[in-house]
Amino acid sequence: MTKLLMPYITAGVRPDWTAYLTAFEDAGADLIEVGLPFSDPTVDGPTIQEASDAALARGATPASVLAELATISAGIPLVASTYANIALRPGFAGALHAAGVTGLIVPDLPLDELAGLSAAGIEVSLLASPATPDDRLAEIGRRSQGFVYAVSVMGTTGERDRLAPSAAALAARVKEVTDLPVLLGFGISTPEQAAEAAVVADGVIVGAAVMRRILDGAGPAEVGAFVASLRAALSGPIAVR
Template sequence: MTTLVRTGRPLLVPYVTGGIRPDWTDYLHEYARNGADAIEIGLPFSDPILDGPTIQEASDAALRRGVTVRSILDEVAAIDAGVPLIAMTYYNLVVHRDASTFCRDLAAAGIHGLIVPDVPVDESAPLAAAAASAGVDLTLLAAPTTPAGRLAEIAAVSRGFVYAVSTMGTTGSAFAASGGRLAAELRPLTDLPVLLAFGIASHADAVTARRSSDGVVIGAALMRRILDGGTPAELGAVLAGFRRALDDDGPDCVP
């Protein structure tokens, strides 16, 4: 259930900050019901260096509620979202519990994917081994400035999918054309799906991103609506709109 695959249908992966609201797991159900192929769950961290203002605000709100990695995993373990779940967090939280324990805890909760953006590929081997031992896919990030040789290494080491960021900015930055070029470079290097992220805020952004990739990750655009009071049903409807836009663009638009 964990690995995403290329099927010709554009993949759609929404993000939610774990613990953002008491009913936060309801967003998982609504996302799955409205076309998500997998869901990223952010494990809040007090110094999220890759995240822009919206995700930082969401992390702060969750931490003020008193959520912890343990409490989030306990809530996830109590539900069946129906689609693969992927944890996204920072290495500080991983090593705090030790990588092997952290990955086993993810798997026990039903999470079988992990993204740790501050772990570079040349330092990823210990975490990759711990993840593989627990049955967790460690997905690596590639950026528009990543050299070609390093892109090949990232594509070879990554599991589950390859996470391509459209810009060197933080989450919530404007979508950049450089992301399309990056995805186009990555796709011949791997059989895994290449998903574009960062700055995908509109249907037009998603369609543009999908034309050079296998799908999209949508984070800040959804979290902004949640922070502004959007209910799970309302966010499900928003995601359904992205699903329709991606599907209506046609299955053959990726070269």
């Protein structure tokens, strides 16, 4: 089975931010997570917070980001990520659809409030963490769409020097309750970690490691090369433990 790769970018972080989407696609990404900058990103660590602050300082808004997305033609699915304060606004799902976005991640939306999210035509992927109880995990497996986002560690996003030990156990638990792909995220920072995660999951989500490079000035070609290295790691032989 081909392992899925979804790199992340904070929309609006640079004037040329949409050029990174093309670079990611050319590098072999299967999906792209597009983060809408938000003033209080509760699950995001320092790197994504810095990127959000930079985008907001440039004047980026959900409307401006979606307007920019509507001008490009992506050959792979775009998955927006944002917070409930934005996602629950009337007309938001329609705006996503008009911009060519096909998926949505809302990390702070309680499962009990999912019915209040009007997202016709948009696949809403739910998150599971190592602390998610079995009964709630089963409901997440039933109600998630597109894929299940397995949060490998408790806490916020950010680069880490190793894959969390909790990642394998969580991926196994999620795979027991859904036939959807299970993508591991939070802390996957290197090709080696991506390959390790692919042993137990159906793919990986890489955010902070991508954004750190962009914030440090790396252009689309250079960041695309990093994404290509992740793709190569996922496409090579996967050692089964």
